[in-house]
Amino acid sequence: MSDSAQTLEAFRHFREKMNAGILEAGNLNINRFFALDTRTYETGALPVKTKELLGLVASMVLRCDDCVTYHLVRCREEGVNDAELYDAFAVALVVGGSIVIPHLRRAVARLEELPAP
Amino acid sequence: MSDSAQTLEAFRHFREKMNAGILEAGNLNINRFFALDTRTYETGALPVKTKELLGLVASMVLRCDDCVTYHLVRCREEGVNDAELYDAFAVALVVGGSIVIPHLRRAVARLEELPAP
Amino acid sequence: MSDSAQTLEAFRHFREKMNAGILEAGNLNINRFFALDTRTYETGALPVKTKELLGLVASMVLRCDDCVTYHLVRCREEGVNDAELYDAFAVALVVGGSIVIPHLRRAVARLEELPAP
Amino acid sequence: MSDSAQTLEAFRHFREKMNAGILEAGNLNINRFFALDTRTYETGALPVKTKELLGLVASMVLRCDDCVTYHLVRCREEGVNDAELYDAFAVALVVGGSIVIPHLRRAVARLEELPAP
Amino acid sequence: MSDSAQTLEAFRHFREKMNAGILEAGNLNINRFFALDTRTYETGALPVKTKELLGLVASMVLRCDDCVTYHLVRCREEGVNDAELYDAFAVALVVGGSIVIPHLRRAVARLEELPAP
Amino acid sequence: MSDSAQTLEAFRHFREKMNAGILEAGNLNINRFFALDTRTYETGALPVKTKELLGLVASMVLRCDDCVTYHLVRCREEGVNDAELYDAFAVALVVGGSIVIPHLRRAVARLEELPAP
Numbered sequence: 001m002s003d004s005a006q007t008l009e010a011f012r013h014f015r016e017k018m019n020a021g022i023l024e025a026g027n028l029n030i031n032r033f034f035a036l037d038t039r040t041y042e043t044g045a046l047p048v049k050t051k052e053l054l055g056l057v058a059s060m061v062l063r064c065d066d067c068v069t070y071h072l073v074r075c076r077e078e079g080v081n082d083a084e085l086y087d088a089f090a091v092a093l094v095v096g097g098s099i100v101i102p103h104l105r106r107a108v109a110r111l112e113e114l115p116a117p
Numbered sequence: 118m119s120d121s122a123q124t125l126e127a128f129r130h131f132r133e134k135m136n137a138g139i140l141e142a143g144n145l146n147i148n149r150f151f152a153l154d155t156r157t158y159e160t161g162a163l164p165v166k167t168k169e170l171l172g173l174v175a176s177m178v179l180r181c182d183d184c185v186t187y188h189l190v191r192c193r194e195e196g197v198n199d200a201e202l203y204d205a206f207a208v209a210l211v212v213g214g215s216i217v218i219p220h221l222r223r224a225v226a227r228l229e230e231l232p233a234p
Numbered sequence: 235m236s237d238s239a240q241t242l243e244a245f246r247h248f249r250e251k252m253n254a255g256i257l258e259a260g261n262l263n264i265n266r267f268f269a270l271d272t273r274t275y276e277t278g279a280l281p282v283k284t285k286e287l288l289g290l291v292a293s294m295v296l297r298c299d300d301c302v303t304y305h306l307v308r309c310r311e312e313g314v315n316d317a318e319l320y321d322a323f324a325v326a327l328v329v330g331g332s333i334v335i336p337h338l339r340r341a342v343a344r345l346e347e348l349p350a351p
Numbered sequence: 352m353s354d355s356a357q358t359l360e361a362f363r364h365f366r367e368k369m370n371a372g373i374l375e376a377g378n379l380n381i382n383r384f385f386a387l388d389t390r391t392y393e394t395g396a397l398p399v400k401t402k403e404l405l406g407l408v409a410s411m412v413l414r415c416d417d418c419v420t421y422h423l424v425r426c427r428e429e430g431v432n433d434a435e436l437y438d439a440f441a442v443a444l445v446v447g448g449s450i451v452i453p454h455l456r457r458a459v460a461r462l463e464e465l466p467a468p
Numbered sequence: 469m470s471d472s473a474q475t476l477e478a479f480r481h482f483r484e485k486m487n488a489g490i491l492e493a494g495n496l497n498i499n500r501f502f503a504l505d506t507r508t509y510e511t512g513a514l515p516v517k518t519k520e521l522l523g524l525v526a527s528m529v530l531r532c533d534d535c536v537t538y539h540l541v542r543c544r545e546e547g548v549n550d551a552e553l554y555d556a557f558a559v560a561l562v563v564g565g566s567i568v569i570p571h572l573r574r575a576v577a578r579l580e581e582l583p584a585p
Numbered sequence: 586m587s588d589s590a591q592t593l594e595a596f597r598h599f600r601e602k603m604n605a606g607i608l609e610a611g612n613l614n615i616n617r618f619f620a621l622d623t624r625t626y627e628t629g630a631l632p633v634k635t636k637e638l639l640g641l642v643a644s645m646v647l648r649c650d651d652c653v654t655y656h657l658v659r660c661r662e663e664g665v666n667d668a669e670l671y672d673a674f675a676v677a678l679v680v681g682g683s684i685v686i687p688h689l690r691r692a693v694a695r696l697e698e699l700p701a702p
Contacts, residue, residue, distance in 0.1 A: 018573035025576075027554040029274045030561060036270065037566050040211045040263045045200030050167055051208055057171045058178045058212040059567065061448075063649070064531070066570035067212075083162030086612035091168055093615060094157045095175040095184075097412075097448030098622045099644065102651035105603035108610075135456035142459075144437040146625045147444060153621065154449050157614045176450065178565075180298070181414070183453035203261035210264060214529075214565030215271050216293065219300035222252035225259075274562045279551030284518055285559055288525045292563040295526045295682075297415070301563075317513035320378040325519055327381060328508045329526040329535075331646075331682030332388045333410065336417035339369035342376075380508045387504065391497045391679045396668035401635055402676055405642045409680040412643045418680075434630035442636055445625045446643040446652075486690035493693075495671040498678060505683045527684065532648070534687035 008113040011069055041074070049078040053088050060092035060100055060107070068107050072114060079117040125230040128186055158191070166195040170205050177209035177217055177224070185224050189231060196234040242347040245303055275308070283312040287322050294326035294334055294341070302341050306348060313351040359464040362420055392425070400429040404439050411443035411451055411458070419458050423465060430468040476581040479537055509542070517546040521556050528560035528568055528575070536575050540582060547585040593698040596654055626659070634663040638673050645677035645685055645692070653692050657699060664702040 006014070023031055041051045052074045059067035075085065089107065093100050123131070140148055158168045169191045176184035192202065206224065210217050240248070257265055275285045286308045293301035309319065323341065327334050357365070374382055392402045403425045410418035426436065440458065444451050474482070491499055509519045520542045527535035543553065557575065561568050591599070608616055626636045637659045644652035660670065674692065678685050 014577075015573065018576055022572065022576055025550070025554055027551075027558055029270060029278075029558040030554060030572075032266075032270050032273075033558070033561050033566075034569075036263060036266050037211055037569070039266075040207050044204045044207075044263075045198070046170070046204040050170065051204065053163070053167065054171060054174045054205060054208045055212065057175050058208065061175045061179055062212070062567045064567045064570060067567055081162070082610070083612075086610055086615060087161045087163040087168065088171060090157050090161075090612055090614040090618075091171045091175065093448075093618050094154055095172065095179070095448050095450060097444070097446050097451070098618075099446060099647045099649045099652055100448070101619075101622070102649060104607065104615075105600065108603055108607055109599075131460075132456065135459055139455065139459055142433070142437055144434075144441055146441040146621060147437060147455075149617075149621050149624075150441075150444050150449075151452075153614060153617050154452070156617075161614075179450045181450045181453060184450055199259070200261075203259055203264060207261055207263040207267070210267050210565070212565050212567060214561070214563050214568070215267075216296045216298045216301055216563060217565070218268075218271070219298060221256065221264075222249065225252055225256055226248075271562055274558050278555045278558075279549070280521075280555040284521065285555065287514070287518065288522060288556060288559045289563060291522045292525050292529045292559065296529055296563070315513070316376070317378075320376055320381060321512045321514040321519065322522060324378055324380040324384075324508050324512075325522045325526065327384050327682075328505055329523065329530070329682050329684060331678075331680050331685070332384075333413045333415045333418055333680060334682070335385075335388070336415060338373065338381075339366065342369055342373055343365075380504060380512075383500075383504050383507075387497060387500050388679055390500075391675050395497075395672045395675075396666070397638070397672040401638065402672065404631070404635065405639060405673060405676045406680060408639045409642050409646045409676065413646055413680070432630070438629045438631040438636065439639060441625050441629075442639045442643065445622055446640065446647070482694075483690065486693055490689065490693055493667070493671055495668075495675055497675040498671060498689075501675070501678050501683075502686075505686070530684045532684045532687060535684055 008069065008073075008110065011066065015066070015070075049075070049080060052078055053080065053084070056085075057088050057092045057095075060089070060103055061096035063096070063099065063103050065103055065106055068103060069110050072107060072110055076114045076117055081117055082111075085111070125186065125190075125227065128183065132183070132187075166192070166197060169195055170197065170201070173202075174205050174209045174212075177206070177220055178213035180213070180216065180220050182220055182223055185220060186227050189224060189227055193231045193234055198234055199228075202228070242303070242307075242344065245300065249300070249304075283309070283314060286312055287314065287318070290319075291322050291326045291329075294323070294337055295330035297330070297333065297337050299337055299340055302337060303344050306341060306344055310348045310351055315351055316345075319345070359420065359424075359461065362417065366417070366421075400426070400431060403429055404431065404435070407436075408439050408443045408446075411440070411454055412447035414447070414451065414454050416454060416457055419454060420461050423458060423461055427465045427468055432468055433462075436462070476537065476541075476578065479534065483534070483538075517543070517548060520546055521548065521552070524553075525556050525560045525563075528557070528571055529564035531564070531568065531571050533571060533574055536571060537578050540575060540578055544582045544585055549585055550579075553579070593654065593658075593695065596651065600651070600655075634660070634665060637663050638665065638669070641670075642673050642677045642680075645674070645688055646681035648681070648684065648688050650688055650691055653688060654695050657692060657695055661699045661702055666702055667696075670696070 056071035059071055169188055173188035176188055286305055290305035293305055403422055407422035520539055524539035527539055637656055641656035644656055
């Protein structure tokens with residue numbers, strides 16, 4: 001990653017710490033949203049791998065680096081290979097335009113921190 | 118569809134007429150973009166069906182009704198069934214939030230105009 | 235409203251019909267989202283009136299006309315008066331910029347269909 | 352324009368009527384915003400023609416059809432020709448991606464209602 | 469805050485320094501916008517506390533961390549307590565979807581730097 | 586720039602390294618997009634200087650700091666002076682609203698790293 005960005009390890013640490021703090025605050029609607037967010041990517045009519053690719057592309061066109069990082073990690077865990085990822089990146093790039101490019105650069109840098117499937 | 122919205126037939130007619138007019142205007146960069154837009158959804162490392170689902174979810178979270186209509190038509194042509202579509206809708210809804218709901222309503226209304234796979 | 239837009243009655247009819255169809259489709263995650271969406275605006279630490287104003291301004295800056303209509307109806311039911319609404323509109327306008335103006339025009343047109351509190 | 356869209360005449364009528372209503376409501380901050388919005392496109396270090404092109408492209412990438420219509424009218428009044436408009440459209444398309452296309456189609460349809468410079 | 473983010477102190481210093489530089493540049497329209505931005509949150513038909521909550525939720529759904537920080541500081545100054553803030557966060561989360569979550573995490577981290585009311 | 590942001594040198598280094606990596610990955614559609622992105626800003630019916638201003642304002646309203654940096658560099662190379670830049674900033678600010686302000690602050694900080702024309 002570039003110098004000003006978090007390592008994957010720092011991202012994970014911050015994410016887990018803050019998620020725990022948010023859930024402990026006890027706002028029922030927020031906690032329900034977090035539970036729903038998890039369930040939405042579980043196996044259904046579409047396989048988990050496809051759902052994670054959907055989450056990845058949605059995150060890229062909405063330009064959320066942390067969301068992209070999360071779904072890249074999950075995509076790799078589900079066995080998505082480089083060629084498949086770049087196909088998904090291409091859809092995000094064409095749908096979302098050149099403003100997606102900085103996020104694509106950071107996504108590709110993030111991939112270097114993740115083991116290939 | 119609701120009274121104020123176009124039928125699928127009217128959407129198709131307007132889309133084809135205007136696309137033809139845009140391409141005839143002869144701006145090279147615009148014409149290249151249109152060609153690239155088509156190629157991006159062709160078979161690659163990911164199958165066409167998956168790419169169309171990616172296009173659908175990207176269109177929903179970016180809240181583009183015409184884009185959603187286009188990808189719904191293509192998803193049906195690729196054999197995506199109702200349960201798979203609703204799984205994709207759920208990802209779009211959770212990623213994009215309640216502002217996606219009006220577009221989901223119009224997507225489901227549009228489905229009534231499309232033959233089931 | 236302008237000629238091309240739905241009346242409030244048509245909006246309500248379409249919204250209720252499609253929401254019913256979506257819920258009947260039986261996708262658990264979508265149904266949970268709809269339930270959560272309703273609960274979020276119920277009385278909590280913040281009163282319902284404030285929550286509806288929050289929903290209104292969030293809908294305006296995200297430029298979702300149907301969402302604006304929904305929250306305008308609810309704001310009126312909660313007794314929000316014109317001066318309060320215009321204060322909320324001003325926040326949305328300054329935060330979101332001139333692209334909010336077309337939605338502001340449609341919101342003010344919609345208000346003419348709603349009884350003053 | 353497509354069947355479901357307003358004519359330029361209807362757009363102008365609705366815009367003027369609602370703007371008048373909004374200004375009469377007397378919210379000072381909203382009225383100041385409207386005044387500022389007008390002044391921003393007056394001659395400055397950049398000529399009016401360039402400013403209107405900036406407003407047009409900003410409106411396209413933010414996907415605001417009414418804003419696009421307004422700036423198209425103003426661009427034509429400032430003598431922007433077809434080739435210049437398409438160059439601006441190309442920038443909007445590449446920056447904003449394929450979700451800009453439906454707005455491009457409506458912009459080109461709108462142009463047919465406007466006298467060439 | 470996470471390692472890659474600014475402390476509140478650094479945010480304030482940079483914000484004040486750059487705002488001063490921008491105002492000194494002397495572009496009248498920009499300076500008017502800054503003045504209007506300040507006035508919009510002053511007491512009107514809605515109390516300042518409600519306006520700051522509106523600004524906070526608008527900033528969260530538009531995913532502007534610096535804007536969220538600013539309105540969190542102002543909300544605390546206006547006496548908004550934790551339960552009220554989390555109610556506002558819940559509205560932002562449900563309206564804006566899971567892409568709001570990274571901003572929610574940073575907002576909650578920011579709160580640790582702010583004295584409770 | 587603020588402490589947490591990249592210097593222009595670091596931005597350039599990261600951008601060039603990652604762009605090279607992306608192009609080497611060999612996804613044809615992504616590579617075509619990158620080529621099209623470059624061509625779009627070349628001389629056409631509109632001069633390069635105007636196109637770069639269009640790219641700058643589109644980047645600001647879409648709130649992409651890296652894109653803003655890129656177009657600021659190019660604007661300076663094309664001889665855009667401070668008064669012209671601030672006129673463009675004003676359009677972006679009025680169209681996009683106060684959420685543009687943090688990006689305006691970073692743009693003005695970036696300018697300090699760039700030689701005046």
